[in-house]
Amino acid sequence: MFTMTRRQFSALLAAGLTLPQPTLAEGSAGKTLRVRFYDDPAGFDPANIFRIENENIAFNIFSGLTTYDGVTGDIIPDLATSWETVDNKTWTFTLRQGVKFQKGYGDFTAEDVIYSYNRILDPATASPYRSELAGIVKMDAPDPYTLVIELDAPNGNFLHTVANYHQGxxxxxxxxxxxxxxxxxxxxxxxxxxxxxxxxxxxxxxxRHEEYYGGAAPIETIVFSIVKDEATATIALRNGEVDLVMRSNREENLEILKAEGFEMNSVMNYAVALKVLNPEFAPFADKRVRQAFAHAIDYGAITGAISPSLSQATDSILLPWMPVYSDNVPKYPYDPEKAKALLAEAGYADGFSFKHLGTSAQGVTELQQFEIDFLSQVGIDMQMELVDTPTFNQRRNAGEFEMATRLLPAVNPDMILFSYLHPSNMVPGGLNGARYDNPEITEMLEAARAEPDAAKAKAMYETIQQIVMEELPYVPSYANNVFWPGKPSVTGVNINYLAQVNFHSVDIAVA
Incomplete structure (x- = not known):
């Protein structure tokens, strides 16, 4: 891994490293915010959008029927002002009137919602989020500002489904x-x-969308400069070439910026990074091999060594702040001898090689270098297969890998469980890259979603977590913390549990 000392930073600054100056349209006026964007853009169509940096753009361009409060994470009204349901199966939404689409595309009505959802549901769209809306059996618009949605089964989490995120x-x-x-x-x-x-x-x-229903935002123009290198992004902030860094993920950079008084906007423990093991690759079809993999890597030591501020080891596909999280699940402490024994039982005493799909933009990270080393000590040879970001997204969505990494931010734990575990979400139609299909789990997932009694639902979710962590189709590795360092003058940068920022609340204080 490339690291940089304070002396090296100073040398680069003295050399006059600068970013290309942003080009704005003629006649631009008002406040301009300059933000670091950290990867190649991959597009912003809600039907197939992927990766958090792209989702941050879409989050500010689009709206959902509901959205998430930037501070508390609570579901709040967006395009719907209110909703009613007596059985969690038929939902009636009262829609906001006077909402304008951008660029003169007219008034928003219930028909736009019906079109948007039908587009996701259309197999021709090939949306990986199709399964999120698959429970819809009927949509009606009695008038332009009333929408009635009938589901095939009760779903107490439906307000998350229609939120400003992906299919919503x-x-x-x-x-x-x-x-x-x-x-x-x-x-x-x-x-x-x-x-x-x-x-x-x-x-x-x-x-800025001047006709936005919530009022025009304080900042007129936001320029996202693509700066992939973390050290360069840090220098750009220190030089005043950007005002805010979208996702700084190098420990040494954070330490320097914090010491110099930059605002350390952050959200802690927001999402779990999972290893997605493809069972069509023979070794990973055996549960003992998957368990051996988990025992072979000491994520506590890795995160403690390279990123104590940015991540921490985790042992679940859910997070402790989620209401249905259970700590009463099988654990896989670092135990290389146990890993070797499990491999021998599975017929891989001499180990095996596999390819880990990754992006060339990110390269082989220091964490992956540690993983390679830990796995080699039990006879597993992890080889990195690096491709450009669009190819990575396409192949991961299609399930064309031996192992990949998936991180799915969600406020709703049911979204994570259904996305990863329900067979209707199997790749290429969804996020179930492990091709997991356990009829017992499927039945419990559907029953828990429909269960109106919170205590009973929580008990079912605990059983689900216990079974899944024993079968281990996905190996939890670490939970991420997100930092967006910025100038102290940039205010209102509230990062939600989807790692998104609503720029409508962001402003630049005038000295």
Whole structure:
């Protein structure tokens, strides 16, 4: 891993390292916020959007029927002002009136919601989020601002399904049809900002949606400069070339910025990174091999050594702040001898080799180097297969890997469990890259979602976690913390548990 000392930072600063200056449209006025964007943009179509940096853009362009409070994470109204249900099966939403789509695309109505959801459900769209809406059996609009949705079974978590995230984001039919095969680069919604321009090699520019229902945002223009290298991003902030760094994930950079008085905007323990093991690769079809894998790597030691501020080892696919989380599950402490014994029982006493799919933009990380070393000590040879980010997304979504990593931020634990464990979500139609299909778990997932008694539902969710952590289709590795360092003058940077920032609340204090 490349690390940088304070002396090296000073040398680069003295050398005059600067970023290309943002290019804005003629006549730009008002406040401009400059934000570091850390990877190649992969598109912003809610039907197939992936990766948190892209989702941050979409979160500010689109709206859902509901959304998440940036501070508490609670479900709050968005395009719907209120909702009713007596059985968690039939939901009636009262929609906000006077909402305008960006760029003159007209008024938002219930028909836009129906179109957006039907587009996700259409197999031709090939959305990995199709299963999230698969429970819908009927949608009606008695009038332009009333929407009635009937589900095939009670779902007490449905307000999460229709939130401003992935399948819940509402699009304009006219805009989608006009964009054609360029839809991922021409997003258009009802949110506080619209995409004015994009150069996939250098920057994205968002402009304030003046007719946003919540009022015009304090900042008129947001320039996202693509800066992949962490050290360069840190220097750019220190030089004043950016005002805010979207995701700083190097310990040494955070230490320097904190010492120099930059604001350390953060959210802790927000999502679990999982190893997705493809059972179509013979060794990973054996539960004992999966368990051996878990015993072979000491994630506590790794995170403590390289990123104590940024991550911590975890032993569940859920997080402790989630209401149905249970600590009463099988654990896999670091035990290389146990790992070797399990491998021998499974017929792999001499070990085996496999490929770990990753991105060339990220390269082989220090954490992965540690994983390679730990696994080699029990006879497992992990080889990195690095591809460009769009190819990585395509192959991971299609399940074309031996092992990949998946991190799914969610406020709703049911979303994580269904996404990873329900057979209807199996790749390529969903996020179940482990091809997990346990009829007992499937039945319990559906029963727990429909159960109105919270205590009974929690007991079922605990059993689900116990069985899944014993069978281990996914290996939890660490839970992430997210930091967006910024100038002290940049206020209102509230990172939610989806690692998203609502830029409508962000402002720049004037000295």
């Amino acid at each position: 984001q509402i699009v304009s039919k006219k805009a989608i049809e006009e964009a054609g095969d360029q839809v991922r680069w021409q997003p258009l919604g009802t949110g506080p900002y619209y995409l004015e321009s994009i150069d996939v090699t250098s920057q994205l520019v968002l402009k």
